[in-house]
Amino acid sequence: MNSYDLIIIGAGIAGKxxxxxxxxxxxxxxxxxPNFDPDPHCNDDLSWDSRIYALSSSSQQxxxxxxxxxxxxxxxxxxxxxxxxxxxxxxxTDELHFSAYSATVSQLAWIVEASHIEKTLDTASQFQGxxxxxxxxxxxxxxxxxxxxxxxxxxxxxxxxLLLAADxxxxxxxxxxxxxxxxxxxxxxxxxxxxxxxxxxxGTACQWFLDHxxxxxxxxxxxxxxxMVWSAxxxxxEQLQQLTPxxxxxxxxxxxxxxxxxxxxxxxMITSPKSFPLRKLKAERIIAPDHQPxxxxxxxxxHVMHPLAGQGLNLGLRDVATLGKVIEEKESFxxxxxxxxxxRYERSRHGDTDALxxxxxxxxxxxxxxxxxxxxxxxxxxxMVNRSPxxxxxxxKKALS
Numbered sequence: 001m002n003s004y005d006l007i008i009i010g011a012g013i014a015g016k017x018x019x020x021x022x023x024x025x026x027x028x029x030x031x032x033x034p035n036f037d038p039d040p041h042c043n044d045d046l047s048w049d050s051r052i053y054a055l056s057s058s059s060q061q062x063x064x065x066x067x068x069x070x071x072x073x074x075x076x077x078x079x080x081x082x083x084x085x086x087x088x089x090x091x092x093t094d095e096l097h098f099s100a101y102s103a104t105v106s107q108l109a110w111i112v113e114a115s116h117i118e119k120t121l122d123t124a125s126q127f128q129g130x131x132x133x134x135x136x137x138x139x140x141x142x143x144x145x146x147x148x149x150x151x152x153x154x155x156x157x158x159x160x161x162l163l164l165a166a167d168x169x170x171x172x173x174x175x176x177x178x179x180x181x182x183x184x185x186x187x188x189x190x191x192x193x194x195x196x197x198x199x200x201x202x203g204t205a206c207q208w209f210l211d212h213x214x215x216x217x218x219x220x221x222x223x224x225x226x227x228m229v230w231s232a233x234x235x236x237x238e239q240l241q242q243l244t245p246x247x248x249x250x251x252x253x254x255x256x257x258x259x260x261x262x263x264x265x266x267x268x269m270i271t272s273p274k275s276f277p278l279r280k281l282k283a284e285r286i287i288a289p290d291h292q293p294x295x296x297x298x299x300x301x302x303h304v305m306h307p308l309a310g311q312g313l314n315l316g317l318r319d320v321a322t323l324g325k326v327i328e329e330k331e332s333f334x335x336x337x338x339x340x341x342x343x344r345y346e347r348s349r350h351g352d353t354d355a356l357x358x359x360x361x362x363x364x365x366x367x368x369x370x371x372x373x374x375x376x377x378x379x380x381x382x383x384m385v386n387r388s389p390x391x392x393x394x395x396x397k398k399a400l401s
Contacts, residue, residue: 004030004160005336007150009138009173011036013053013114014299014316015166016121020066021324023128027336030158031133032150036122050192050271051114052219052227054080054205054310059317060110063117071120078111078220081203086256088209088367088375109205109310111219111227138172143292147337161337163295164323169281171301177288179297184280186364188214189237190307191230193273195249198265200224206263207308208256209378212236213368215308216255218264226264228252229307237275245269278306280361286319286349287342294337296323296345303353309360315353322348 008019011033019031055063063069081101087094100108125131136152141163148163165173174181201220208216215231230252232240240248249269253261260267281304288295299316326345327336334341366378 002158004028004158006162006164007032007158007160008164008166010166010168012166012168012299013117013313014320016118016125017317017320018164018166018298019131020121020125020128021320022327023131024066025324025328029131030160031131032136032138034135034137036133036135048194048225048271049113049115050194050274052111053114053313054109054111054219056109056314058321059314062317062321068120068124071124072116076113076116076222078222079107079203080109080111080205080220081107083108083205086208087378088211111221143288143294145293148294161335164298165295165301166298167301169300169304173295174283174297174301177292177295180284181281186278186306187234188231188278189234189275190278191232191237191240191273191275193228193269194221194271195226195228195267196270197224197226197267201226201264208259209367210256231278231307241273241275248273280305280357282353282357285346287346293339296342303357305357305360306364308364311356315356318352319349
């Protein structure tokens with residue numbers, strides 16, 4: 001039976017980044033997933049991935065530390081220099097404006113296609129001789145104080161000191177470990193698509209809070225393109241996906257009382273819409289219980305949040321960075337599967353994760369509340385924060401971390 005330092009399950013960005021980061025520390029990695037290939041997008045200027053992420057400074061730093069950031073095609077990356085958040089009152093004064101210039105930073109975020117990040121991680125991993133990739137699925141695993149053994153559906157077996165589960169929000173590994181994972185279903189579905197716009201977006205990301213708790217975000221992409229994330233009530237989301245490209249473009253332009261069309265001009269949809277359900281999810285623990293040690297949860301397997309803050313991937317990449325730091329800075333006498341190290345990782349992640357999930361969840365509830373009192377309260381609050389340079393700087397500082 002082949003033996004490794006770590007077995008990583010899952011081939012999303014978090015799984016691929018974890019494999020590369022830990023391999024760069026000299027660890028022997030087995031990376032196991034049913035499919036490693038990202039969606040066949042991101043090949044030329046006419047083909048853009050509708051799965052878009054806003055990367056924070058901490059995510060950019062991690063990718064840079066792994067020599068991945070420099071390898072990305074920066075012609076496909078859009079720097080966000082301004083962000084405008086509009087309330088649902090229709091008044092121009094109920095707006096939050098965040099400016100990189102006012103905050104004395106170079107940018108607020110970078111907008112990058114998911115498949116572009118994945119492909120670049122794939123290329124970097126090919127140069128790591130201590131990463132072995134196997135296309136297969138886990139059928140079972142056994143964990144003990146001595147380590148973990150993974151059995152695959154193809155009949156193969158592998159052993160390692162540690163198992164890292166980056167197998168997504170519906171993590172079978174987490175389920176088998178019976179880790180309690182409360183789920184809050186928002187009753188919403190995110191509809192995503194890309195558009196060509198006529199007017200220059202000037203590197204500005206816009207977000208509108210709409211009626212019925214819906215949220216429309218338009219993120220800038222290079223060459224006058226926009227990425228849409230419409231967090232809609234599930235029935236409305238289904239209707240949006242059934243529209244023709246022309247009808248959906250018209251629907252987006254007319255949103256927020258025509259503010260979209262006024263800001264960006266006519267829109268033309270250039271990618272087919274996709275969707276995913278919205279929920280809040282957090283595993284009560286991100287290392288396995290004592291009776292089944294040697295398993296760690298990473299990324300969506302550990303936590304899922306509403307996209308209104310655009311921090312989901314950033315949170316997962318901070319998992320990767322923290323785990324890498326804990327292992328890199330471990331005492332020389334500790335093995336990588338030492339329970340002290342695993343608890344150190346878990347403690348380091350709980351505070352950050354809890355705070356971000358709580359804040360995002362409360363904001364979603366605040367803007368979903370139907371009462372006129374709450375509507376006036378939240379829009380007045382936005383106006384007050386917008387008038388306070390100090391509060392805005394603090395919000396930007398937190399978002400960039």
